[in-house]
């Protein structure tokens with residue numbers, strides 16, 4: 045069973061769990077109507093206008109430091125399944141953005157807390173739910189469920205559907221090396237066979253995407269040959285420089 049903590053407004057649900065993980069139980073979910081300091085990947089800011097669903101899941105028990113890199117896949121696969129439950133057609137862009145109509149509907153930020161051993165993992169999820177518009181700088185890249193269907197979604201309902209899926213796929217992660225999540229990602233893999241530019245530790249690498257590994261690495265083929273990439277930012281060749 046999950047314990048749910050709700051805030052009208054909070055700095056960041058991920059930061060809250062980082063600050064309080066010692067006194068909260070494994071599986072605690074924190075969600076908020078608004079974040080004032082929402083965090084994105086690669087040190088970016090995650091802004092919300094109170095219309096999106098923002099939440100974080102705390103994991104503290106039976107953690108495996110060697111397999112934290114699979115958890116973003118589990119989180120992304122759960123979102124793909126959740127959105128399919130609403131008759132949407134999600135795609136997953138490595139490492140874990142979930143897209144609708146080629147634009148980002150959901151971002152995921154997984155953070156580990158070490159002291160120095162791994163003490164907690166926090167899975168933060170931001171889903172554009174009822175947003176009617178986005179800031180000019182992201183409006184061509186972002187999309188909400190409402191923009192796709194014209195419907196209004198209930199945050200708690202979506203959250204509970206997501207957590208139902210998470211319970212199944214997290215169990216599969218523990219029992220079955222996350223094979224269920226990998227299969228879902230492969231079935232919804234936005235980048236498969238696409239020509240991309242990969243910003244990898246500051247270098248822009250032109251490559252073709254071949255797939256993902258069991259550990260969640262991106263398999264690419266560039267002029268250097270085949271490589272497995274564990275971090276970075278991918279831009280489709282057609283969008284490069286835009």
Ligand code: BTN
Pocket residue numbers: 055056057058059079081082083084085086088090098099100141150151152153168169170171
């Ligand atoms: C990304 O795509 O860059 C990841 C965005 C993750 C945003 C979520 S919103 C809930 C949780 N709290 C945060 O501060 N960030 C994550």
